[in-house]
Structure formats: structure tokens, C-alpha cells
Amino acid sequence: MTEDKSQHNGEGADAENIRVGVYICHCGGNISDTVEIERVVEAAAKMPSVVVARRNMFMCSDPGQSMIEEDIRTERLNRVVVGACSPSLHELTFRGVLTRAGINPYLFENANLREQVSWVSKGDPTGATDKAIRLVGAAVAKARLLRPLEPIRLEATPRVVVIGGGLTGLRCALDLARLDLDVTLLEEQPFLGGHLAELGQVYPSDKPAREILGELIREVSAHPRICILTSAEVIEASGCVGTFLLKVRAAGEMETQCFSAERIAADLASRAHGPNGDHHNDGAGTTELEIQAGMAVLATGFDHYTPSQGEYGYEEHPGIITLPALIRELESGGLGSGPPALNGRPINSIGFIHCVGSRELDGVHDQNGKTELNHYCSRVCCTSALWAAKQLQARYPDLQIYDFHKDIRTYGHGHEDIYEDTAKSGVIFCRFADTAPPKVTVTESDPPLMISLKDELTFNEEIDVPVDLVVLVTGMVPHAIDNLVDMLKLPRSADRFLQEVHPKLRPVEMAVNGVLIAGCCQAPLDSVESAAAASAAAAKAAALLGKGYIEREPFVARVDQALCNGTSACVEECKYNQAVSLVETAGGARKAQVNAAICCGCGMCAAVCPTGAIQVDGWRLDQFDAMIDALLVNY
């Protein structure tokens, strides 16, 4: 290792007078509790081209940012290095500082001293400080070779495709149209409304789902900016943010006119009466069409969890049904108008068993042929079950209802009231431990079903509760959308629902640029939460598409025509359709050419190019070389 600085001067760096400012962040203690910040600042001051090196409690705070801004002006800085947290958090913040100070924002480089240093080296402050200095050295070396870049401007088609016509998709489509964007709403079923259409009165408003949806569908179908395609399936997807191209197969006649009030009512009525109700069929034949859209919103919703045969006795006795099935019976009057009965069998007592297919634990719950257990909580089932219980009580005051749960999670607006009301009017609550779910047995006696558990509310007493009807409170699983996930390369979380890009701050965006998510395809949500997510996604789309163009990061491949031999190695290596291709130049030679709208800057092409002609801007090979050399310098 050498102390000779001149050796690390990359070519190009000398061409202009490079003036680097280095800023080290304490992150309120997150970094400074482990890394000796003063040492890093001292070392940075000695690095080539560095003219100022400073520190601050929070570089991202206003005073931190102002410090940089002022130095750029007074010290005539033309490169900035910040040693702080991961660039995924603040790279944009600091680029903004450079812009405000009047220099190209891409002349910024980040050294990650938190995730990559302090958080992972808590026990070794000396080593951490040394590592921090080396990373800052590498960042300075790269910064010296940075070139000004301009963001890529893409055309933005002012149309959004909304996939899924449940409450979420409907609400989102309407909001997008209200924000003056064109919308194509795709629904794979012949009817709109999704799962909400299966319900009767819904909490917390106590309005009939049909009224809520009917009004929404009327508005959506009447809106001149919205085109609805039912029985529609996406069969191909390409393009990127700004111009996605979706090939859609829609069965039957295209729905481009207003739905009549009668049609809406009939559809919704058929839904509430069962999954195979007599729904509209718009005729035979399929049409294929292509839709160009600037963005896509996924609102593909959920499926009810279906218990496996034998799970809590499911399918072993007609008196063991799921909550959605109970709601359907309630809705269609299947329990009768006199004393309640189901399929001719009188029902005097009902037992609800919560968390069927939710909150499952390894080693406790049977995999029952399922590929994975559902560890998550389905959020809406506690309240939905008690809401159903409340309606049963109102209709059949003599009915005895038992409720078997781990925890009652009536968290939302008005939910606790529902819980209290059912308790006051006689629902008997029993609690089982996470690790000891109740057992359901079919007996010869009357009533024929027996629920057995250790009840934590009566001091772990073993109890057997005979009932006429067992209602399995099933949760949600994500609706199967494997083809969309593959086509659009969508990330999913461990629970198999779609994964938002940042669970705290960016709940409706996905890592795939231009694709948003809302509603139950992301996680179990009630309609209130789904509707809010739908509107939030519309706001995001309006912000991105409203300007008529979209700006993308300029970190894409660029070809040096003079060096390109036209070997087509890059074209063969590229994983993205049409991102790089060979074109004939004026001189007749074939040279590589990059489509910046599609290129993702992955760098596979740069790795295989025999002459170094194709490189990714912002991550050029000379920059990597300089960084590696700098890592070996001792300061």
C-alpha cells in the first residue's frame, strides 16, 4: 500500500479543477456511537481533491443541508460526498441540495456508514472507524470521476390501467378519472364489485354493500374517462413506466357504455346469492386488444381461505361451514324467517372459531397438504365474525352464540362497540391459547357437534361445548395472480401478498416503477382501508403522469461508438426486451444502441463487452477501479 496520492488520480479528474466536500453524519448517535466521527473527518480532509470536511448531528436535517449548500457556493465545490445512512434513504435529499446550490445533482456520492458500518460493527469501534474512513476514501475517489448527467425524460401516456374491479379498483378508477386521467378498468369476472358484493349490511356504516357498490359502479360506468372491460385477462405485458403495453383478452362484448341501474342491481344481487349465481354473460367469442398506459394499479384483491378437508371437521358434517358461507345464508334468507334452521336442521346454538387459516404456527398447525402456513393475521375476520353474530342476535334473539378466539381484534372505528354489543346481548366468549386450538368432533347426540378446548377465561378449564352449527372464521389469502407477477416482475412478501416498496413510508408503491398496489392484494384490509389506499394510489399516479412526462434516473448503459465492434455480446446478454440492439450506422458498420426507456442499468452488458465500449453511466469501470484502489489507502 502506498501513501502516494498522485497514483490515485484517475485520468479525467485532472482535466477540471475538482473540489470535493466531505460531510459525515452522526445520525444522532446511530453512527457516532460506534464510529469515531472526528477521526473520519480528519482523514477525509487529507484525501485527494478534498477542500472541506465537516460533520453534523443529522446531515439530512435543515442545518446539515444548508451547510453543504453554503459550502458549494463559498468553497466552489463541484463534487459532494456524504457519509451517512444508506443511499436508499437520502441520496435524493442530497442530490436536491446540489441542485439548489446550482450544480449538477449527479455529482454527489454517498458512503453508507450506518447500515454497512456502525450497525454491523457495534462491538468494534476501532475497526468500524477504519472501515468508515476507507469507504469515504472510495466515495471520494469515485466522486472525482463523476460526470454531470441529465435525467432521462420519457413520454407519459395519461392513461392508467386498473387491474381488478372490486371496491378498491372501482374507487381507484373513479379517483383517477376525477384527477383527469383516462382509465381502463380490467375485471376478470363478468361482473364488478369483488368480494364486497357477497356481503349484506357492512360495518362500520351499517349500509347494505349493494347500495355502496351500486352507487360506485354507477359513477364509474358513467364516467367518460373510464373504459371497463369485464371477463378480461391480461395475457402479455411489456414496456415500462410511461408506456406500459398490455395485451388483454376479454371474453364477450366490450363494456364501453354505462351500465344501467337494473344491470348493476341484478349483478350485485346474483353475487350476494352465491359464487355461482346467475350472472350476466355478454355473449360468446373473445377479443384481444392492446392497451397503452403510463401506469398500472393492481387491485386484484383476496380469496377466502378454504379449510382443508378435516380441518376443524370441515366437510365432515353439513353443520360445519365458513364465515363467508354463513354470511351468504344470512343474506339469502337461508336460515329462515322463523326459528333458524339450515337445510332443514334447526339451529339453536352456533360456535364461531376464529383464526382458521390465519395466525398459524409452525409445529402447532397441521400443514394439511398446504405448501405454507399462514402466519399473518387476516385483520378483518374478528370484526366480521362479531358483526355477523350481531346480525344473528338481532334476527334470532333465542339463538345461543359462542365465540372461540385467541384475541379479539376489534381495532377499528366502531369495532369495539360491535364487540361490546354482542357481549351484552349474550354471546359467550371463550379463549384458547395460540398453541392449543380447539377441536371439533361430530357426535351422535343432539346437538351433533362438539367444540373442545382449554378455556383461558375460566382459568384453563377443559370445556366441551355442544353446538348445532360451527362457523369457521376463515381469513384471507391473496388472489392467485401468478401470471401478472411473472409478467410485471412484482415482488411479494413472505406472506405471499404483494410487497410495497417501503412498508412505512410508501405503502401504495411497488419496487417496479410505475406499478402501484391498493386494497387486499397487498394485505388483508377492510373496505374503509381499501378505499383509502385506492385514492392514495390515484394521487400518486396523478403526480407522476400529470406533467405529461416522467423523469428517470440516468443510470443506464451508454455505448462509445468508437470502441464498439458490433460483436452483439451485449445484445445476447441483455435480460430486458429490446433494451439494447444492433443498428446499422452511416458507415455501414453495426453498432450497439441502447433504449434508455427500457434499460435498467443492471450492467450485464458492460460485463461481457470485450472492448469496454458499453458502460453504465454513474457506475463506469474507471470509477470502480479508482474506488478499489482508494480502499487500500491508509489515512
Add this chain to the structure above:
Amino acid sequence: MEKQNIKTDVLIIGGGIAGLQAALDLGDQGFSVLIVEKEASIGGRMINLSKVFPTLDCSSCICTPKMAAAAHHDKISIMTLAQPTNVEHQGAGFAVTVREQPRYLNAEDCTGCRLCEYACPVDLVHEVEGNLGARKAIYVPFNNAIPQVALLDMDNCIMCGACEKACPTHCIDYLQEPREHTIEAGAIIVATGLDLAPMDVKAEYGGGKLVNVLHGLQVERLLAPHGPYGRVLRPSDGKVPDTVAYIQCAGSRDHSIGIPYCSRVCCMYAIKQAMLLSGALPLVEVFIYYMDIRAFGKGFEEFYQNAKAMGIEFIKAKVAQITEDEHRNPVLRYEDQVTGRVEERAHDLVVLSQGVVPAWDPRAVLPVEVGGDGFIAAANENVAPCRTSITGVFAAGVATGPKDIPDSIVQAGAAAAEAAAYLRGNDKVESITTADRPAQRPVEVG
């Protein structure tokens, strides 16, 4: 009193995470926004939290960029120490009177250098640190406050003049008066967030007087890397606690103090704090006394199960009473629901997982409909949860009911969509017929 007129597309009341996100979502659509915040800094509760459930992201690390983004946005203006005092309809929009409290210094000239703070001889408890830390009578609210400008607490100032002498820009002005502004706004979003449920009324739990009984926000500060003590200690004697107890539903699901609803975040913040405490103090034992654990959000149940696996003890019990022993250890009296026995147990530190109440009752100023729980009611909750009873007035975040950060952010986006549609004049589609519909058929292929 000085008067000023300001025109803006949208006025947002409250600069917490919900207000900030709504402002960004509107600003990015090209609408001008004014945020009116009653405290000296924007950021709301989130900026003073330690880490957030269930990701355990450092809260100030992810909140600061939002604050900075709003502060630097060319469509967003921010007014701090300001509250609306009157709202009137004006055309399709509103005329809002806003009263701005004096900082007793000229904010444009203050550089946030803190020399005044260092010179000030008056020591006071710091509200932002949950009264566990100290501040001066003139002070910058906290490290990452926006704006980074000092304010003078006139009630506690002894008028010694030390700050005025220390100030390099001579910006201190002891005679500053409150200012009144008239804001002409096309639409309003209320995002006034939460306060903790009051505990002084809960005599069984010591009525807020037991020194080693803290509330959740105080523990957030103890756990923050830049908190008041720089580590976790108990207030009475600076002892590192060996056992810590959380009492759930303190000021939630409790008719006796008029708060029957579930506050929705306390289970999760207690579990989060318990995990962080176990990380900070490897020997600590943490007990959570609860009725139901409501870990209902994405990744929450998994988080709860992890906490159990880490050894945090969950005790199904309603705590009836908290007293104090001679060492000032809080003593809990509770009935263990699983064993049925009434137990007494002392802990070094007790945390009340206090519920949340609305921070602002808008009715005297802005007569939107409010539910029985005091939160702003939605006119059509299942479909449009951010629309209030007044057309053109929307609400988001905890102002509409308790919720966590992501749920608040989602509502902020929804309120922004609603306000934008309203301003575009597209609030309602009236009687559009098929004939009005332009050809919207996508291109047929094949």
C-alpha cells in the same frame, strides 16, 4: 396586530406525517399548499419516536427526509406556531383566520446557531423529551426540527438579556406580537393528529404522579439514540431497570374515563419498545399485561411472535391498581386471568401504554361532524373515509381515528386525491350519459 393575506390552493392544518404526506402528494400534482402547524417544528409525533414497528426503522431517519422534502418543495409553504381561529366559506373555497404566536425573534435572521441557548441561564423541563430532559427558556426545539430556528418561552424568560447579547445576527425581539393571517384556500385538509389519553383522571394508576410510571412517548425518548439520558434509566434514581412492565389499554377500552374505543397502536408500540428495551439492556425482563394483543397489520403478527420468542412475557391480566413501595418501585395489583389469582408484583419501571385522543376539537372553528369518540367522522366511511361533512374539507391521519404511520400516510394520499379532484371541479359526476362518452376503445389487435 399585523395582518397578512395569503392565497393557497390547499390549507393543511397540522404538520405531522399525515399533513406532510398530503402536502407532498398535492405539491407533486402542482397545487400550492400551506401547512399550518401549532408547534415550533413540523414532524408531529413521528419525529420524536425511537424506531417504528414492525420494521424497526429509525423513526427520525425516515421522517426527516419527508420534513425536508416538504420544506424544500417549491409548492409548499409552512407556518409554525400557528393555529386556525376561524373558518368561513368564500365561494367554493374558504377564508381562514390563522393566529401565529411570536417566537420573539426574527425567524428570517435566525441561523439556528444556538448561541442564545448556550447563553440562557434558565433551565426548564423539555416537553419534547417527555419532560425527562432539560431545555433553556430560548431554544431550538430539537436537533432535526424544521425550521431550525430558536423560540423564546416568554412565560419563563427572566428578561436578563443574555440571549440578545449572544445573538450574532441580533434577531431577538422581546416585543414581538402575535400575528394574524387570512388564508384564502380552495380546500382544507385537517391532519391534527393525536394526544395521549389523559391519565390524571385515572386515580387507580397513580393519576400521573408516580415517578417511575412513564407513558409510551417518554419511553420512545429514552430509547432514541439521541434521547434525554442517552440510555435507558428510570427517573427516580437513575437505576438501570431490571424489570419493566407494560400496562395495555391504559386509557383505551375504558368506559370509566370515557374512552371506550381501541387506540390501535398501543399493542404494537409496547411490543416494539419491549424488543428495543431487550436490545438496549440485555438483562432486562419485560412483562406485558394485556387483554387482547391486537397485532392486526401487515407483518404485525409475525412481529408479535418474534417478541414472544425473544422471551418477552405476555400476561393476560387487567391491572386494577398501581401503588409504590418504599424504593419507589411501582407495584401492580392484578388478577391473572389464566390462574385466577389476584397477584401483587413490583417492577423497577412501569409503562402505561396510553391510548390516543384527538389533539384538536375542530368544532368551534370548523364545524365538521365529529363522532362520539371525538374524532372527525367520515360522511361515507366505507367508500370515502377522508371526506368530512363539509364539502371541500377533508381529513387524514389520526384526526379521523387512531392509526399507525402507514395507515396515516395512506389516508393522507386519499385526502390529497379528494382535495385535488375537488379543486379540479370534478367532485361529483352528475348525470353523464352514454352519449357524452367519447370513444375510449383501446386498439384492437390480431
